Amino acid sequence: MHKRIFFICILLVCSISASAKERYSATEEEISVLQTSAKTGDRAAIRKLFTLYPYSDGAVSEDIDVALGQTIRKHPQIFLEELNRSGRANCERCIPSLVGNTGEELVDRLQAQVNELDKRKTALRSVHQKSLEKLRDKLIRILNEEIREIRETPSYGKE
Numbered sequence: 001m002h003k004r005i006f007f008i009c010i011l012l013v014c015s016i017s018a019s020a021k022e023r024y025s026a027t028e029e030e031i032s033v034l035q036t037s038a039k040t041g042d043r044a045a046i047r048k049l050f051t052l053y054p055y056s057d058g059a060v061s062e063d064i065d066v067a068l069g070q071t072i073r074k075h076p077q078i079f080l081e082e083l084n085r086s087g088r089a090n091c092e093r094c095i096p097s098l099v100g101n102t103g104e105e106l107v108d109r110l111q112a113q114v115n116e117l118d119k120r121k122t123a124l125r126s127v128h129q130k131s132l133e134k135l136r137d138k139l140i141r142i143l144n145e146e147i148r149e150i151r152e153t154p155s156y157g158k159e
Contacts, residue, residue: 026052026060035067041075043082050086053094065101069120072099076123080132080139089135099139100146110156117143117150 031052037045049064056064071079083089088098102116121143124136150156 024055026056026064028060028063031056031060031063031067035063035070038067038071039074041071041078043078046071046075046078046082047085050082050088053088062097062101065097066103069099069101070103072120073123076120076136077127077129077132080124080127080129080135084132084135089138095139096142096146099143109159110150110153111159114147114150117147 031049034045034049034052038049046068049068052064053061068079068083083098088094099120100117102113106112106116121140124140124143127136
């Protein structure tokens with residue numbers, strides 16, 4: 001009898017925890033605070049940003065992409081390790097916006113976008129950890145594609 005009541009209580013707690021997670025939604029303010037720490041290479045902040053994707057809407061997901069993308073230049077190995085750990089490295093549709101979103105400040109500045117993406121590639125090339133090589137090379141290929149697409153934009157070079 002006690003085992004049965006215990007089991008029912010466990011199910012109830014798990015059910016409540018699951019429904020609380022479903023109601024939680026990451027906010028732009030939360031991302032902004034984490035972004036500041038992530039820029040300094042704070043692994044916990046970078047990891048937290050990766051974990052917030054499932055709890056974010058489109059705008060907040062974009063803010064997460066920008067925040068994480070900005071960590072690539074100064075902390076490429078931490079970025080790769082946490083991307084790999086998060087499981088998002090296998091999300092083919094997620095990676096281009098994650099590594100290629102340069103944020104609102106560069107929206108209409110195509111040459112500046114290319115410069116930023118080139119710097120991200122250079123930073124990624126500095127990582128030589130064997131376990132990260134395939135992921136590193138994949139991201140560099142994606143960045144090359146992003147740069148090619150920007151350069152093919154009719155307004156590129158006319159800024």
